[in-house]
Amino acid sequence: MKIGAIQEPSAENRVSITPDIIDALSKLGFTVSLESKAGERAYFSDADYEKAGAKIASRNEILSNSDIIVSIHELDAASAKQIGNNKCYIATLAPLATPQKMKDLATNGAKIFSMDMIPRITRAQSMDVLSSQATVSGYKAVLLAASNYSRFFPMLTTAAGTITPARVLILGAGVAGLQAIATSRRLGAVVDVFDTRPEVKEQCMSLGAKFVEVEGAADASTSGGYAVDQSEDYKRRQKEAIAKFAEKADIIITTALIPGKKAPVLITKEMVESMRQGSVIVDLAAVMGGNCEVTQNDKTIMHNGVTVIGNSNLPSTQPMDASKMYAKNILNFLKLFVNKEKQFQINMEDEIINTCLIADAGSIRHKGVLSLLG
The missing domain is CATH 3.40.50.720 (NAD(P)-binding Rossmann-like Domain)
Structure with missing residues (x-):
């Protein structure tokens, strides 16, 4: 053949x-x-x-x-x-x-x-090509964020004073999210991670991240490892929880996708505007509309002093x-x-x-x- x-x-x-x-x-x-x-x-x-x-x-x-x-x-x-x-x-x-x-x-x-x-x-x-290529995406997303970020990732103690570590918020703890956690931690960042699936908590914590829990998520155990649609009540509580962490985050990396559907909006325009100027968002769900409300696919934009990178094909860069x-x-x-x-x-x-x-x-x-x- x-x-x-x-x-x-x-x-x-x-x-x-x-x-x-x-x-x-x-x-x-x-x-x-x-x-x-x-x-x-x-x-x-x-x-x-x-x-x-x-x-x-x-x-x-x-x-x-x-x-x-x-x-x-x-x-x-x-x-x-x-x-x-x-x-x-x-x-x-x-x-x-x-x-x-x-x-x-x-x-x-x-x-x-x-x-x-x-x-x-x-x-x-x-x-599983989605997993293999998501490994590349999660790794490269952190490097892309670091190269566009206005400060260091690790804590540095110098003669000129102490630099506090960057705070990274990762939305979605699938293959890309887990690789993003590992890479962020290697670079010295403090990492918070959110996922609707409580069963991934242990994996996130083993990599050194803090897991953000919002109770009442729909069961995703039969979805083949993908996110699923959630109730309106859960989405409201989810939005409130993410908003608190987004405001403190220096870097946000979003990875949430639902097969065949528009990506769920997890970072609203208001959340972006609450972030510190010089912060960075890397949206890996850009091709399906993005997890961030202001994301533009295949574009890097500046919104209220925050760099928003919409790139769903990071594997092509490695x-x-x-x-x-x-x-x-x-x-x-x-x-x-x-x-x-x-x-x-x-x-x-x-x-x-x-x-x-x-x-x-x-x-x-x-x-x-x-x-x-x-």
Whole structure:
């Protein structure tokens, strides 16, 4: 079976297959091709891929000759039309946010898999692109905040006096939030963290953060690790609690997302205006409207002396390691396509495959997407 990886759009520096996984793919029985310069922005040259055993080809050759096409972002319309029946297309498609796009994409007849639909179960952890890329986002969000912050992060005692440590408020203790806690603590900040799930309290505290509790949250234990909608009464009490901490915070990092829905607004305009001038907000939910009311996606703005950074694609700013992790996720997912005899066989009854299959033979198969399409 032939696997082909496509060069990503100009705004994306990552690549979906890296040289270090090509040998493993070969041992599974796959041959690998990449579009020329596909890995260049992640610092992987065509020569690196050829040395690892991959072939460099044109975009048209890959789309025409590959049995499986892999990318990070959705292909452009012209390229998507070249993927026909009996082929597989694997990418991170955000299908619950773009159901109509999925319907249009399905017309090519291919089996379409979206890596962000991988279920958050133990067996699928090694394939979970949302978690691997969120690790990068949480780490880079803190570094971005530190570089835009007007003061130091750690407490410093100098001959010129003592500098008090920065106070960091992190909203959401998923993978990105936990990485943000760890990175903030390494830099010497005092960290408060808020999450609607009480079960993450111990993890936050083990990293050195103080956990902010608001009782009465809706049970999120069956949501696959994601946030869920809350009652209006809870939202009111949540807002009051966050406002108290936001006023004292020097840095706020927001990570809260609900699949297929607008991001919950946790930091209002009034909260931003209550913060000290020179403070920073990094909103990782910007692409879905943002957790901060004044966030603008893919923009850095100044609001009442507070820097507000809306960036949902921080993994692209750490392209080498982010690409390596994404590629390992792809490798582990492709292992499901090979049986014990090393024959290509897609088991449609497999929970992981079935959950992230969006379309097949021209029809939408994912229940969530079908529901959104009515």
